[in-house]
Amino acid sequence: MPRVGLTRERVVEEAAVLADEVGLGQLTLAALAERLGVRQPSLYKHIESLAGLRRNISIQAKGELGNVLLRAAVGRSGADAIHSMSRAYRTWALEHPARYAAAQIVAGPHDEEDAAASLAAIAIITDVLIAYELEGDDAIDAIRAFRSTLHGFVALEAEGSFGLDVDIERSFERMIRGFVTALTNWTETIATHDGGR
Amino acid sequence: MPRVGLTRERVVEEAAVLADEVGLGQLTLAALAERLGVRQPSLYKHIESLAGLRRNISIQAKGELGNVLLRAAVGRSGADAIHSMSRAYRTWALEHPARYAAAQIVAGPHDEEDAAASLAAIAIITDVLIAYELEGDDAIDAIRAFRSTLHGFVALEAEGSFGLDVDIERSFERMIRGFVTALTNWTETIATHDGGR
DNA sequence: CTCTTAAGCTATGGACATTAGCTAAAAAGG
DNA sequence: CCTTTTTAGCTAATGTCCATAGCTTAAGAG
Incomplete structure (x- = not known):
């Protein structure tokens, strides 16, 4: 043996x-x-178990994703940083689909180690968006929108939900540009919560 | 018996x-x-099998989601339709998390029935965005961005990825407003593919 | 009232996760 | 070196779940 x-x-x-x-x-x-x-x-x-293994993968993946985002954002700011970070996010996610999926897992409320890893990764995104001088809830809304945009696109693309014919790369770039546009006018877009009803 | x-x-x-x-x-x-x-x-x-059951759930879920979107969009247009559809999308997804997850499954290329259900649901979204007079690839990019935005937000919210303190409802409304803003200026946001690098 | 269909059952097997207890390789300590 | 302790990896066994085979009988057709 x-x-x-x-x-x-x-x-x-x-x-x-x-x-x-x-x-x-x-x-x-x-x-x-x-x-x-x-x-x-x-x-x-x-x-410890299969679940424990998955937890370890999740924590490791969150760390890796955080590092990727950090390297993409260092030395940049504003729209430049957002574009660079977005590309890095998408590339890493598509290259490591299971790690990416694991990085989305939210652990229980008493898992300190996992919470730290999650926070560290999200902190990079937060820091970049803060450069737009958003504050408080404004910033939180923007960060949620940005995360949604990135995750949604990558998740759909990874699942093959987009038709195959039209250039996905370009669609992604345009979406990020669109988000930057929205972000520039962010404080003007105050939800009145009736939205045309 | x-x-x-x-x-x-x-x-x-x-x-x-x-x-x-x-x-x-x-x-x-x-x-x-x-x-x-x-x-x-x-x-x-x-x-036929567990996989077959999941396929049936998926097809049914796609039909239900399509109907929900249809009812939300009927008689509306433009930003009004987008907001109404977005709310209906999010509400249904949160009320039926597994159905929603099943609706995201992409079947194999020879599954006609599933393809039809997928297409029908996406067609509603397409029709609403067409009202912005986008054409060809412009429209495809916009539809992909819209789907990404909705799916990303709902997926993250359903997983509990957003912090608990700040009003999620409002974040969603603002995100949709932001998307409408981006959509209004859509043709201006032509990706140059270097994005500030 | 008879015949056919098929819904639901028991029995069985195979893939996995998990636990218990053993064995021997490696490391620690003289 | 030799002894002792630790522990990596093993076999055996259990429980859960998906799946198939073959039987039984309830329900519908004529």
Whole structure:
């Protein structure tokens, strides 16, 4: 029984790679064990459960996404930063679909580690939008809109929900431009909550 | 052995109800059978498989969503129609999370029935945006952006990704207003594809 | 009232996750 | 080196769930 020399890190990393190939929901301990050259129960020496493994993938993915956004935004500001960050977000998400999906998981209210990872990633987005001198609830609304825009596009694209014919790249660029336009006039768009009814 | 009198429709409907309660991924034939007062294998008299059941839920959900959007848009146009449709979209999605998730599933390329349901739902959105006199690729970009915006917000809200403190309703209204703003200036926002780099 | 159809059942098997308990490889300590 | 401790990985076993096979009998057709 030669030892393979697994570590928690190696298990989680390989699980993330496997998940990106087959889909987060199709990630199975059986397949992971085989890929690591180990019997299935042996994995429990390094993880708590399948749910625990997914949690680890989620936390790692949030960290990776945060780093990607950080690198894209550093040294930039305003519309420049938004465009750069948006592209980095989309590219990373499409290259790592399962990691991206895992990064969207919201952990329970007592999971400090996960909350920290989530916050760190979102903080990058927040910082960039703050440059538009939005304050308080204005900023929160804008951040929610931006996150929605990015996530919606990437999620639909990853699922193949867009028709195949027309250039998706260009659609994305235009959408981001549109968001910047909206952002520039943000304080004017005060919801009256009746919206034409 | 009294007969319960199941039909395919009843099974699918109850499955949708159950899924909305426990989550689409947690929908199990065992639980569904128990809820219908029947043994698990008996379900196979009405469905092909779990995957087939999910497909049926998906098609039904797409139809329901399409109807909801249609009713919200009828008799309206322009920004009025967009706001009304957006609210209906969000409300339905939040009330039926699993149905909504199922409606996002993209079937294989040979599934005519599913393709028809998808197309019908998206057609409503398309028709409303066409009122802005966008043509060809312009319209496609705008539709993609609109779908992204709606789906992103609803998906994040349903997952609980937004912080709890600030009014989500208002954030949604503002986002839609922002989109309408962007849409009004749509033809001006031509992507140069370098976005400030 | 008979015959046919099919709804629902039991029995069974296979894929996974998970736990319990064993074995031997590695590491620690003299 | 040799001994002791730790622990990575193993086999065995259980429970859940999807799925198939074959039986039984309720319900509908004539």
